[in-house]
Every structure is written in C-alpha cells, then in structure tokens.
Amino acid sequence: MACHGPALIRITFTLPCQVRHQGRTSNMDIITRILVTGTEGYLGALLAPELICRGYEVFGLDTSFYKERTLYQDGGTTPLTLAKDLRHVGAEDLRDVDAVVQMGELSNDPAGQGAPTITYEINHKTSVHLANLPLRRE
Numbered sequence: 001m002a003c004h005g006p007a008l009i010r011i012t013f014t015l016p017c018q019v020r021h022q023g024r025t026s027n028m029d030i031i032t033r034i035l036v037t038g039t040e041g042y043l044g045a046l047l048a049p050e051l052i053c054r055g056y057e058v059f060g061l062d063t064s065f066y067k068e069r070t071l072y073q074d075g076g077t078t079p080l081t082l083a084k085d086l087r088h089v090g091a092e093d094l095r096d097v098d099a100v101v102q103m104g105e106l107s108n109d110p111a112g113q114g115a116p117t118i119t120y121e122i123n124h125k126t127s128v129h130l131a132n133l134p135l136r137r138e
Contacts, residue, residue: 031098037061038104039081047103048079059097061089062104086126093132098135102127
C-alpha cells in the first residue's frame with residue numbers, strides 16, 4: 001500500500017522519543033499503538049490512515065455523529081473506532097496505548113458561537129484531561 005495524502009500533512013517521528021508525563025521526562029520504548037481522537041473529522045480522517053500506512057497500530061475514538069457521511073471516503077484503510085464522547089474518556093480507554101493524538105474538537109465558528117460552553121469543554125478541558133490520563137501498557 002502506498003502512503004499518500006494531502007501535501008499539507010507532514011508526519012515526522014523520531015523514535016525512541018522523549019515523553020513528558022506528570023512532571024517526569026523519560027525515554028519510552030518505540031511507539032507502536034496510537035489512539036487518534038476525531039478519526040471521522042477533517043484532520044483525523046486523514047491522519048489515521050497515514051499512520052496505519054506507516055506501520056502503526058491505530059485505534060480511533062469519535063462520537064460517530066457523522067459516520068454515515070464520513071469524510072474522504074476513498075475506500076482506503078480506516079482504524080477500528082470506538083464511538084464515544086471525548087468528555088467521557090477514562091484511563092480504561094487508553095489501555096495498551098503508547099500515544100494519543102488529540103484531533104477531536106468542535107472545529108467550526110458557528111458551533112463555537114452557538115454553544116461556547118460545550119465548545120470550551122470539548123476543545124480545552126478534554127484536551128487537558130486526555131493529557132493527564134496515564135497511558136498503560138499490558
């Protein structure tokens with residue numbers, strides 16, 4: 001399978017990587033399992049297949065509100081995606097995950113203006129919450 005995608009997405013990984021978590025910096029083993037949130041959105045729908053193509057095991061997480069109208073339907077590879085609201089993600093959802101790429105947010109101005117509290121909860125509070133959850137490996 002050839003890796004391809006829009007020129008605006010450039011993915012560069014240097015492994016092993018330095019990971020800062022809960023105030024500590026440590027070397028981490030090679031990243032193989034990645035959770036991508038927002039896999040049915042504008043950027044997540046492009047990033048997840050690219051990561052899969054590059055050999056990563058990718059899991060998706062999305063509310064699936066727009067599953068029937070999935071963006072970029074080209075018949076390509078898509079990750080197994082858990083249908084869940086980001087505001088309800090817990091440590092149990094991150095078991096066996098080496099890294100999280102947070103792409104799941106409300107991304108248009110009308111949504112933000114129409115529901116500013118929900119937009120803040122999803123776009124800011126959820127990102128902070130995800131960053132503070134422990135990644136567990138079994």
